[in-house]
Amino acid sequence: MSYVQFPDERSLDFVAIGRLCIDLNANEIHRPMEETMTFTKYVGGSPANITIGMSRLGLKTSFIGKIADDQMGRFIHSYLQRNNIDTSNVVTDHTGAVTGLAFTEIKSPTDCSILMYRDNAADLKLTPEEVQEELIARTKVLLISGTALAESPSREAVFQALYYAKKHGAVIVFDLDYRPYTWKSAEETSAYYNLAAEKCDMILGTREEFDMMERFEQNPEHSDQVTAAKWFDYSAKIVIIKHGKDGSIAYTRDGTGHKAKSYPAKVVKTFGAGDSYAAGFLYGVMQGWTLEKSMEFGSAAACIVISSHSCSDAMPTADQVNDYITRCERGEITAS
Numbered sequence: 001m002s003y004v005q006f007p008d009e010r011s012l013d014f015v016a017i018g019r020l021c022i023d024l025n026a027n028e029i030h031r032p033m034e035e036t037m038t039f040t041k042y043v044g045g046s047p048a049n050i051t052i053g054m055s056r057l058g059l060k061t062s063f064i065g066k067i068a069d070d071q072m073g074r075f076i077h078s079y080l081q082r083n084n085i086d087t088s089n090v091v092t093d094h095t096g097a098v099t100g101l102a103f104t105e106i107k108s109p110t111d112c113s114i115l116m117y118r119d120n121a122a123d124l125k126l127t128p129e130e131v132q133e134e135l136i137a138r139t140k141v142l143l144i145s146g147t148a149l150a151e152s153p154s155r156e157a158v159f160q161a162l163y164y165a166k167k168h169g170a171v172i173v174f175d176l177d178y179r180p181y182t183w184k185s186a187e188e189t190s191a192y193y194n195l196a197a198e199k200c201d202m203i204l205g206t207r208e209e210f211d212m213m214e215r216f217e218q219n220p221e222h223s224d225q226v227t228a229a230k231w232f233d234y235s236a237k238i239v240i241i242k243h244g245k246d247g248s249i250a251y252t253r254d255g256t257g258h259k260a261k262s263y264p265a266k267v268v269k270t271f272g273a274g275d276s277y278a279a280g281f282l283y284g285v286m287q288g289w290t291l292e293k294s295m296e297f298g299s300a301a302a303c304i305v306i307s308s309h310s311c312s313d314a315m316p317t318a319d320q321v322n323d324y325i326t327r328c329e330r331g332e333i334t335a336s
């Protein structure tokens with residue numbers, strides 16, 4: 001059964017709008033950041049990672065974003081192009097804004113954190129006028145990510161993109177991607193998240209991210225079902241609540257909760273799970289697979305990324321995901 005109808009006859013499968021950044025992942029793992037001396041540079045930013053994932057899976061992708069006019073910005077631009085991602089709506093900032101940096105600390109496979117440098121970040125300077133309607137008119141899916149709502153003018157750029165996506169019938173996906181340090185107050189955060197979520201066909205987030213939107217008022221029990229039900233009064237057809245290594249649950253409008261198994265992984269670090277899960281899941285749904293099969297594919301993609309050092313570079317191809325699932329089924333992979 002298909003819960004979401006994708007428009008056909010579009011030249012692009014997937015467009016994301018938002019953050020293009022740099023991840024600097026600790027080389028010396030199992031130690032705190034204070035004692036980490038060297039880092040490896042990768043393209044990062046949650047929506048960028050998801051787009052790279054979709055491209056590796058063989059979909060036609062494009063990105064709407066803003067990069068700094070510096071070496072890091074040029075590195076990001078050329079990485080996207082090498083990964084077959086259309087960059088015609090990746091705009092260069094000329095105000096002196098800089099590339100956002102995410103330093104990662106890998107203390108243990110379960111204790112990881114991210115230190116973000118995001119003052120005057122170029123990605124938040126994207127303006128509504130810079131969003132190309134023609135590009136959104138050509139895509140089956142538009143993905144927005146919550147961090148781009150944190151500041152103007154990027155906030156208005158996202159709402160402009162949402163308007164175009166609605167106008168042209170693209171399926172809209174919201175990855176909540178909540179990064180507290182980007183926001184000024186709980187009230188502001190919740191207000192903009194809720195305003196955007198009303199317009200989206202699929203919403204993906206962790207339990208903690210939905211708690212932030214609900215501000216504990218509407219759902220004191222933190223019930224996934226209550227969380228999902230609210231959005232079916234608006235545009236949502238699928239709401240997914242992610243629970244780390246305990247897997248995820250997808251609710252559909254008929255009130256059914258779809259669960260899928262997650263796979264074991266030899267975890268190097270926890271971050272990147274959500275981005276690879278999103279890419280794998282959306283790929284599956286776009287192939288017309290069941291929600292369960294799509295979720296399993298997303299879970300296996302997540303395992304591959306959390307078993308690797310990077311997020312973007314480690315995004316798997318479909319063959320790699322299928323091979324991982326086969327190896328798990330044969331008992332060749334066990335949890336760390």
Ligand SMILES: Nc1ncnc2c1ncn2[C@@H]1O[C@H](COP(=O)(O)OP(=O)(O)O)[C@@H](O)[C@H]1O
Nearest residue numbers: 242243244245247248262265273274277299302
């Ligand atoms: N330690 C783990 N082992 C196996 N799978 C995991 C693990 N952590 C996450 N996953 C998979 O990745 C998905 C998304 O992870 P989660 O941590 O909930 O998202 P986020 O990275 O956005 O916080 C989970 O639903 C699960 O399928």
Ligand SMILES: O=C(O)C[C@@H](O)[C@H](O)C(=O)COP(=O)(O)O
Nearest residue numbers: 044045046271272273274275311
């Ligand atoms: O999103 C960022 O700016 C940083 C990412 O590139 C980073 O690696 C990460 O945190 C991935 O997020 P997750 O998939 O939600 O764990």
